[in-house]
Amino acid sequence: MLLRMGLVLVSASLLLAACTSESDEPPPSSAQMAEGQQEESAMAYEAGESESAEQESEVEAEQSGEALQEEAERVPAQGGDGQGDTDAVVAQSGDGEGAEQAVQESQAEDGQEEQERVPAQGGDGEGETEQVVSQGGDEEDVAAQGGDGGEAEAMVGMIIESGHRAGLIANRNVVGNPDAPIVITEYSDFL
Amino acid sequence: MEELISTGVARYEYRHFIIFGSASQFAAMATECAGDQGAWWEFHDAYLLKAQARTFTRAGAIELARDEGLNVAQFTQCVDNEEHHDRILQMQQQAIADGVSGTPTFRINGQPGARSLSGIIEQVHAAAEAAQNEEGS
Numbered sequence: 616m617l618l619r620m621g622l623v624l625v626s627a628s629l630l631l632a633a634c635t636s637e638s639d640e641p642p643p644s645s646a647q648m649a650e651g652q653q654e655e656s657a658m659a660y661e662a663g664e665s666e667s668a669e670q671e672s673e674v675e676a677e678q679s680g681e682a683l684q685e686e687a688e689r690v691p692a693q694g695g696d697g698q699g700d701t702d703a704v705v706a707q708s709g710d711g712e713g714a715e716q717a718v719q720e721s722q723a724e725d726g727q728e729e730q731e732r733v734p735a736q737g738g739d740g741e742g743e744t745e746q747v748v749s750q751g752g753d754e755e756d757v758a759a760q761g762g763d764g765g766e767a768e769a770m771v772g773m774i775i776e777s778g779h780r781a782g783l784i785a786n787r788n789v790v791g792n793p794d795a796p797i798v799i800t801e802y803s804d805f806l
Numbered sequence: 807m808e809e810l811i812s813t814g815v816a817r818y819e820y821r822h823f824i825i826f827g828s829a830s831q832f833a834a835m836a837t838e839c840a841g842d843q844g845a846w847w848e849f850h851d852a853y854l855l856k857a858q859a860r861t862f863t864r865a866g867a868i869e870l871a872r873d874e875g876l877n878v879a880q881f882t883q884c885v886d887n888e889e890h891h892d893r894i895l896q897m898q899q900q901a902i903a904d905g906v907s908g909t910p911t912f913r914i915n916g917q918p919g920a921r922s923l924s925g926i927i928e929q930v931h932a933a934a935e936a937a938q939n940e941e942g943s
Contacts, residue, residue: 806833
């Protein structure tokens with residue numbers, strides 16, 4: 616009798632334990648199951664759409680890249696020498712690698728053109744320098760034109776520096792050999 | 807010009823000819839006071855080539871003397887006592903006697919100089935040739 620009661624108790628406890636473990640995570644309802652399937656299908660649709668969109672964009676980019684490469688190749692051939700033309704191509708270009716290559720090529724060509732221009736500008740610079748030098752050489756002529764004011768002061772400055780800087784100061788207001796046969800005298804006012 | 811001076815053919819003299827009043831006279835005196843300490847040309851350059859208005863004042867001249875490393879006390883005393891006033895006045899009177907009436911005026915061995923550097927150089931060369939001819943004869 617006692618043994619029988621013990622078996623009943625054990626079975627009852629086992630039943631209780633089984634019931635409590637199943638109640639922790641209730642089984643999903645049919646509605647919840649349906650929503651989960653919809654979400655999964657929606658995610659799958661979005662992923663598929665994005666993949667197809669990327670594929671389309673790649674195709675467009677390749678197509679536009681090829682087209683822009685042709686345009687970029689045409690631009691220098693048409694004699695478009697300005698960066699503005701290249702910039703216009705860049706503005707029209709998409710994100711394709713072909714377009715980037717085309718832009719890089721066109722920029723490289725422009726770079727070469729710029730490099731070719733730089734020496735030319737340098738040459739102009741030398742010309743300007745020569746002009747400056749020649750203008751400097753004209754100082755004498757400017758002074759030679761005579762007159763008062765700045766020209767005369769420039770002349771005085773040249774005279775002074777010619778002797779002063781050479782360390783030829785004889786005494787106070789005299790530059791050069793005190794016994795020189797020729798005396799150049801300047802009468803002047805500091806103001 | 808440098809060649810003419812460095813080879814001893816010619817020498818160059820600067821003489822004060824005051825036409826712009828007290829400021830000019832003060833600058834001339836300050837330059838002569840600087841000349842007492844061996845800085846005549848430094849003051850000349852400062853006044854003539856890179857002059858500023860303040861330089862023509864007593865304070866400006868003293869500052870310039872200090873910049874040039876002169877004995878400022880000696881310089882100030884020279885300026886305040888107008889120690890070179892007579893020297894400048896003598897230059898002025900001599901210039902007027904030589905017929906100078908304006909600035910700048912150039913003379914080559916006392917003769918009126920050209921109003922251009924190239925003209926002056928030509929005059930100096932001509933005077934040098936004339937001097938050599940006189941020595942040769």
